[in-house]
Amino acid sequence: MAKFSVRPAVPEDIPAILKFILDLAIYEKSQESAKATPELLHTALFSDQPTAHVLMATLDDTTPVGFALYFYNFSTWIGRPGIYLEDLYVSPEHRNLGVGKALFTKLGEIAEEKNCGRIDWSVLKWNAPSIAFYETTLGATRMEEWVGMRLEGDESIHRLRTLK
Template sequence: MYAATTRPATPDDIPTILSFIIELAVYEKERDKALATPESMHKALFEDGHVANAFIAEADNKPVGFALYFYNFSTWIGKKGIYLEDLYVTPSARNLGVGKALFRALAKVAIEEDCGRIDWSVLKWNTPSIGFYESSLGAIRQEEWVGMRLEGAEAFERLKSLGA
């Protein structure tokens, strides 16, 4: 029997988290976009005013995945929610309950924090993950929404000067 456990990440997990982020970026064909550093991850996850949280999934006392999330807010339901930024499970541990264990940890936080929902995005071509989210978790696609993004200092400066 394969049993995955989850626990909150600690500062000692930063190298593992960064390696998982790189593996995820390679899988998503965006390795060059993974720019996180040990310093940026420590600040984001563990310093005063941290903006994100993470869980580590382990099997046989070995890290096999992670989930990184932060809180958002829904004006429609008037409650905070969880935004799952990344969920990654190593290929050797897939289809063994690790993803479900990480989602259970998120559900526990959502209940404890009185969150209204858990949101995340998935690439359209990632059919194995979409199938897992829909069939195993009961997730509902949000196809009527289009993701939008402004990225980087140049875009922010351009936006700041609009209409000036």
Template structure:
């Protein structure tokens, strides 16, 4: 079953985020707290949304996403920030079910696209995404400004 996350899911979401960070070889990179996730997912101005995959009462995975926008299409899109399936549930269709639900949300909301990033060394994920019809945007390079560089840029 795929359902919308609730505030009660925040501890599970944070656990999944930490497990994903370990898988992505960045075990110490997660700085988010339950309070942070509660605020950004369920606060006065939610910045992101999450869906949970579960069997019975057992959470098997999640997807955290938010809207972006394409000026070329004049439509919103969905950006998938995190997709995680527990090791025991991998290969059972959970990831595909989560992505299918995100695609359905995109269609329901008249979005023009669903997109995400994947680490270039994650061959199993890349193969899985290709099997679903995803196309690599190899001509694009992600840019990021964080920390002190972000603060310096903000000062002009």
């Protein structure tokens, strides 16, 4: 039986990470929104001050089968750091084998090491298999009272500088 493991990503993982991002965008029916490039990922993940981190799930320590991209935030309400899970993806042929659970287990270890008080993420409303996994296996709760907000793109962000 094949064995998978979870480890922090290294720069050589960038092609696999990019492929998973594109596969996830296709799965979420928004492939036109995926703009990541190898250069952008390298800067975000492996610069002197990385803005995000990736966990890689690999089969037999060689073949990438999934990933989790996350970054740290801070909750003023609980007075502790947290983790925001931006993306989690497991290749279709490796789903229901415990890969997603292993990625979350490692994320939980990291959260405990960093004294994080919570882990947040979003899931599309129509993604029933993922929602069931999050609620049943992980014990996650829906945040029904919150509405997600976003400013996206250089123009939207620049507009903030000119508010009066």
